[in-house]
Amino acid sequence: MKWNHALKDYQLYLKIERGLSENSLDGYTRDINKLIQYLDENTDASSPINISFEKVQRFIYEASKSIEARSQARLISSLRSFFDYLIFENYRTDNPTDLIESPKLGRKLPDTLAIEDIDTLIQSIDLSKPQGERNRTILETLYSCGLRVTELITLQLSDLFFEEGFIRVIGKGDKQRFVPINQQTQKYIQFYIENIRKLIDVKKGFEDTLFLNRRGKQLTRNMIFTIVKNTAVSAGIKKKISPHTFRHSFATHLLERGADLRAIQQMLGHESITTTEIYMHLDRSHLQNVMEQYHPRS
Template sequence: MKWNNALKDYKLYLKIERGLSLNSIESYVRDIKKLVLFLEDNSISISPIHIENESIQEFIYHTSKSINARSQSRLISGLRSFFDYLIFEDYRTNNPTDLIESPKTGRKLPDTLAIADIDKLINSIDLSHPHGERNRTIIETLYSCGLRVSELITLQISDLFFEEGFIRVNGKGDKQRFVPINIQTQKYINLYLTNIRNIINVQKGYEDTVFLNRRGKQLTRVMIFTIVKNLAIEAGIEKNISPHTFRHSFATHLLERGADLRAIQQMLGHESITTTEIYMHLDKSHLKNVMEQFHPRK
């Protein structure tokens, strides 16, 4: 089996069996391509079926000189996933990365904003500007629903179920979930749709897309990042924030007020509760409150 054929089959597996997005698939494949390039540069001719631990170790050692521990850990994880796939398809009987230890990185806690900072940022939006109403609605939706950027820019008008109090979100791997949406955010979305979006010349293919640019097309991820960065400067917020900061703040603020961790997991669309548990590290007082409220010996 050649590396190119293995990678082609692996990409199909990640798409069909694992249901990963194109961005996630490219990230996984990029790790393997780095290994292939290393083998070529060092004139090591060996197939993915026969490569052993020593060659992988040599590659990791070579790569570790230019990347940090967290990136190194992610690289090893990507390689491990690829060789697990080859085992799954009966091409191999062992995983050459099994004896390779990932460096200790600790858990990186996500940045969050205080409620006062979020209010300050929203209040700094110039509503007299043509895009002011839209940008306020974008921030409110990111924060009140805990959306990823990709979920926000692909949100459709047909995904809005305001009478039921929910929106339908297309998450990672095209997995759908329903997220509650509060009355205030519904009001902002309706105002934007009525007063701003209705006067835009919508381009073909974007008739159902909620958030549009001035040319009537879907906003890009980069544009959302730019909007958030500029608003942070206007509001005088010195933290290095991104659209994802509002998602982290959404989860953290819910947890601080006693929300159930599994409910937060469902709203965020996390496949594993372990991913959601990182928010437990942000507010240790929550654990104390749970103990005081529920323990029989309180």
């Protein structure tokens, strides 16, 4: 079995059987291609079926010289998953990564913005230009609904249920969830649709896409990152932020105001409550206030 054949089969498995998103598929593919490239550069004829533990270990050791611990752990995880798939398909009887330990990682707390910073960011947008109204609506939607970037750019007009106060979001693995949307954000979206979007020459295939670029097509992930970065510069925000910062801020601010962790989990689309619990570590002063307010011995 050749590497490219095994990789294509694995990609189909991840997409069809496990329902992973394109971004996740790209990540797994990129990591496995690093191993393939390493073997090519070293004229190593090992195949996915017979490559040994020693060769995989050597590759990880070499790769680890130029990547941080978190990337190293992801690389090992990707390879372990790939070889587990080969075992599942009866191509191998062992996993050459089983004896390789991942680096110990501390729990990385997400970056967040204060409410005042979010207000400053949004107020700094130049609304004299059509894209200004669009960009304000984008940031408001990111923050008020806690969306991932891909969820934002794939949002459809048919996903808006304003009378019920919800939007439909297609998350990781094409899983659907309904997220509440406040009236202020609804007004921004409605204004954008009626005054900005309707003036755009919408290209075929994007008639239902909510946020469009000037050419009438769906915005890219990179464009959303650029919008956030440029807005931060205009607002004088020195902190390094990304679109995901709005999602983290959404969860943190809800928690600080007493929202139930399970409700936040549902709105974020986390499969496990453990993923959502990371926000419990962000504001210890908030936890102390909760203790003082609700504990009978306080």
